[in-house]
Amino acid sequence: MSGPTVRVLSLLELLQSHGRLSGTELAARLGVDKRTVRRYIQALEQLGIPVTTEQGCDGGYMLVAGFKLPPMMFTNDETLALSLGLLAAKNLQLADTQAALSSVQAKLERVMPAKLKSRARAVADSIKLMLPTAETGAAGQQLGPLLDAIEQQRSVSIFYAAYQQAPEARQVDPYGLLFRSGRWYMSGYCHLRKELRTFRLDRLLHIELLQQSFNRPTQFNSAEHFTQSLYGMPGNLDVQIVLHTDKHTAAQAMGETASMLKPQADGLLLSTRTDSCYCLAQWLSQLPFDFSIIAPTELKLALQQHAERLLQIARH
Amino acid sequence: MSGPTVRVLSLLELLQSHGRLSGTELAARLGVDKRTVRRYIQALEQLGIPVTTEQGCDGGYMLVAGFKLPPMMFTNDETLALSLGLLAAKNLQLADTQAALSSVQAKLERVMPAKLKSRARAVADSIKLMLPTAETGAAGQQLGPLLDAIEQQRSVSIFYAAYQQAPEARQVDPYGLLFRSGRWYMSGYCHLRKELRTFRLDRLLHIELLQQSFNRPTQFNSAEHFTQSLYGMPGNLDVQIVLHTDKHTAAQAMGETASMLKPQADGLLLSTRTDSCYCLAQWLSQLPFDFSIIAPTELKLALQQHAERLLQIARH
DNA sequence: TCAATTAGGACAAAATCCGTCCTAGTTATC
DNA sequence: GATAACTAGGACGGATTTTGTCCTAATTGA
Numbered sequence: 197m198s199g200p201t202v203r204v205l206s207l208l209e210l211l212q213s214h215g216r217l218s219g220t221e222l223a224a225r226l227g228v229d230k231r232t233v234r235r236y237i238q239a240l241e242q243l244g245i246p247v248t249t250e251q252g253c254d255g256g257y258m259l260v261a262g263f264k265l266p267p268m269m270f271t272n273d274e275t276l277a278l279s280l281g282l283l284a285a286k287n288l289q290l291a292d293t294q295a296a297l298s299s300v301q302a303k304l305e306r307v308m309p310a311k312l313k314s315r316a317r318a319v320a321d322s323i324k325l326m327l328p329t330a331e332t333g334a335a336g337q338q339l340g341p342l343l344d345a346i347e348q349q350r351s352v353s354i355f356y357a358a359y360q361q362a363p364e365a366r367q368v369d370p371y372g373l374l375f376r377s378g379r380w381y382m383s384g385y386c387h388l389r390k391e392l393r394t395f396r397l398d399r400l401l402h403i404e405l406l407q408q409s410f411n412r413p414t415q416f417n418s419a420e421h422f423t424q425s426l427y428g429m430p431g432n433l434d435v436q437i438v439l440h441t442d443k444h445t446a447a448q449a450m451g452e453t454a455s456m457l458k459p460q461a462d463g464l465l466l467s468t469r470t471d472s473c474y475c476l477a478q479w480l481s482q483l484p485f486d487f488s489i490i491a492p493t494e495l496k497l498a499l500q501q502h503a504e505r506l507l508q509i510a511r512h
Numbered sequence: 513m514s515g516p517t518v519r520v521l522s523l524l525e526l527l528q529s530h531g532r533l534s535g536t537e538l539a540a541r542l543g544v545d546k547r548t549v550r551r552y553i554q555a556l557e558q559l560g561i562p563v564t565t566e567q568g569c570d571g572g573y574m575l576v577a578g579f580k581l582p583p584m585m586f587t588n589d590e591t592l593a594l595s596l597g598l599l600a601a602k603n604l605q606l607a608d609t610q611a612a613l614s615s616v617q618a619k620l621e622r623v624m625p626a627k628l629k630s631r632a633r634a635v636a637d638s639i640k641l642m643l644p645t646a647e648t649g650a651a652g653q654q655l656g657p658l659l660d661a662i663e664q665q666r667s668v669s670i671f672y673a674a675y676q677q678a679p680e681a682r683q684v685d686p687y688g689l690l691f692r693s694g695r696w697y698m699s700g701y702c703h704l705r706k707e708l709r710t711f712r713l714d715r716l717l718h719i720e721l722l723q724q725s726f727n728r729p730t731q732f733n734s735a736e737h738f739t740q741s742l743y744g745m746p747g748n749l750d751v752q753i754v755l756h757t758d759k760h761t762a763a764q765a766m767g768e769t770a771s772m773l774k775p776q777a778d779g780l781l782l783s784t785r786t787d788s789c790y791c792l793a794q795w796l797s798q799l800p801f802d803f804s805i806i807a808p809t810e811l812k813l814a815l816q817q818h819a820e821r822l823l824q825i826a827r828h
Numbered sequence: 829t830c831a832a833t834t835a836g837g838a839c840a841a842a843a844t845c846c847g848t849c850c851t852a853g854t855t856a857t858c
Numbered sequence: 859g860a861t862a863a864c865t866a867g868g869a870c871g872g873a874t875t876t877t878g879t880c881c882t883a884a885t886t887g888a
Contacts, residue, residue, distance in 0.1 A: 200844085218864070219864075231846075231849095232847075284597060298541070300590045324688060339592065372639065510816035516876060535833075544877075545879080567884075569886050570833075571832080571833045
């Protein structure tokens with residue numbers, strides 16, 4: 197009758213029966229060190245059991261009084277929306293562990309009335325979403341720490357391996373995260389380059405939270421963030437293309453990136469950067485409208501090659 | 513989420529939320545070996561927690577009813593997953609009303625401790641998902657009724673306007689719903705055509721739940737559903753293309769539709785239907801691998817035209 | 829009989845747990 | 859203000875536990 201599991205559960209029982217106990221007291225009762233009590237409390241928190249702590253002279257630990265998920269009444273629409281959201285997250289593989297999603301679903305279903313529960317089940321069982329899936333990899337792991345940094349407005353030190361380059365240490369003030377066609381990006385102020393930059397999370401070898409905090413520009417939100425993200429994408433070649441179409445069509449074809457398009461006399465100017473002209477050419481080739489490549493010449497060549505390849509296939 | 517202590521209690525929670533689970537299932541969910549699950553079960557029994565086990569072919573573990581853990585909250589990971597899900601739903605415009613999503617979020621935040629609440633906020637504020645958005649329109653409205661029909665296994669009577677054709681009344685047994693590149697589809701058994709068919713929800717003019725019920729084929733799930741959905745897409749022209757690549761690359765480029773690709777000597781055979789060769793040609797032109805068009809000839813022409821247009825642009 | 833499940837022994841490698849020693853915050857009281 | 863009593867949590871190393879793998883046995887339904 198020993199082992200940490202037993203003692204953690206005992207701690208839970210102690211907190212349940214006595215309303216409130218100090219760390220020293222708990223340590224004595226469990227026969228372990230105070231330090232270990234703190235570790236047990238952490239374990240309970242990790243399990244999702246809400247323990248409140250009071251600091252200071254007369255501090256101590258207690259279970260959140262009478263807390264429970266009230267038989268939450270979701271409406272039909274809300275259940276649908278919620279279930280669709282979870283389904284989407286699962287399909288996109290947004291969270292690093294599918295386990296977390298299943299467990300959220302189970303917990304929510306537990307507090308739903310039977311009627312809604314069956315509806316939630318119906319959504320999960322009969323709806324299929326075809327979405328671009330995230331690449332599996334380490335990127336998801338880093339979401340948590342980065343989110344912490346953003347939340348607390350603290351700088352991070354990262355090791356970043358840019359395209360075909362050796363990893364380099366940088367200090368970055370993380371402003372926001374972006375998910376785009378299967379990949380996660382972080383955008384923020386790069387202390388090395390002294391400007392707003394965007395980093396691919398899967399090229400991020402190491403993250404470390406620094407003590408140093410920063411102030412996020414107040415007007416840094418969605419639109420701005422967004423445009424800058426694409427401008428600031430690591431890439432070697434500056435690209436300029438004029439799209440001969442209207443904003444609406446362009447936005448639809450490109451996935452709502454219309455904010456970075458500058459209207460011109462003969463269309464919309466798209467300025468960006470790229471690493472690979474060939475990839476970009478492939479992407480351009482599926483646009484349902486005309487466009488003109490202003491720069492670079494390499495892109496024209498890449499597009500020409502691609503088109504010639506397509507011609508061969510068509511004539512085969 | 514690490515350490516045996518936490519995992520043993522997680523097992524407890526799993527048993528509490530799902531009524532009954534097999535050892536294999538538990539092992540998978542906890543990310544440990546089956547043997548270890550047995551050890552955990554033993555640990556729980558030693559703790560005085562009554563776990564009933566059923567041996568034999570369809571055996572499994574259950575928690576004796578009445579055992580209650582203190583109210584659970586979401587863990588950090590779960591909050592992240594949940595928030596990402598809601599964000600994804602919002603971005604995809606999956607639900608017809610954004611109002612439902614906001615209200616779900618508000619309700620959930622209300623029962624979260626401050627720590628988790630701020631994390632949920634951070635997700636909502638600082639993360640941006642770039643996803644293909646659903647076309648706004650009536651399609652979302654019909655999701656609810658159709659889901660009801662699927663849940664209750666009742667046939668529906670629909671008015672469907674196929675591509676460039678007059679609306680026609682059909683009776684359909686709805687099996688499942690599919691969301692793909694911005695559009696909703698319903699697949700099910702069409703009483704008119706006497707086969708599995710897929711319908712675009714935005715071409716659905718009217719839905720009426722019928723009293724008549726049906727039995728969904730038992731093995732109708734994901735994969736099958738899926739393949740059939742694409743085969744059965746309304747379209748006039750049969751298309752056959754051989755993709756010269758491996759399954760993995762194909763799946764990535766096409767968005768996990770690999771299940772409908774048949775391996776052949778020189779690649780993967782893609783059979784489908786289309787209404788518009790030109791659209792298909794545009795889509796084909798961005799594939800990062802070679803392919804051969806077997807049929808129809810119109811598609812070859814369309815691809816040729818498209819390639820010539822691209823050449824002009826490249827030489828400009 | 830077969831397939832799928834639970835039950836549990838043995839063992840070596842791997843991971844953990846835990847006390848000890850720190851320093852840093854927080855808060856009520858003197 | 860200073861102080862005392864508390865929580866918060868990093869680092870470390872040795873003792874301990876845990877865990878995967880490989881076994882064999884029992885149970886049960888088809």
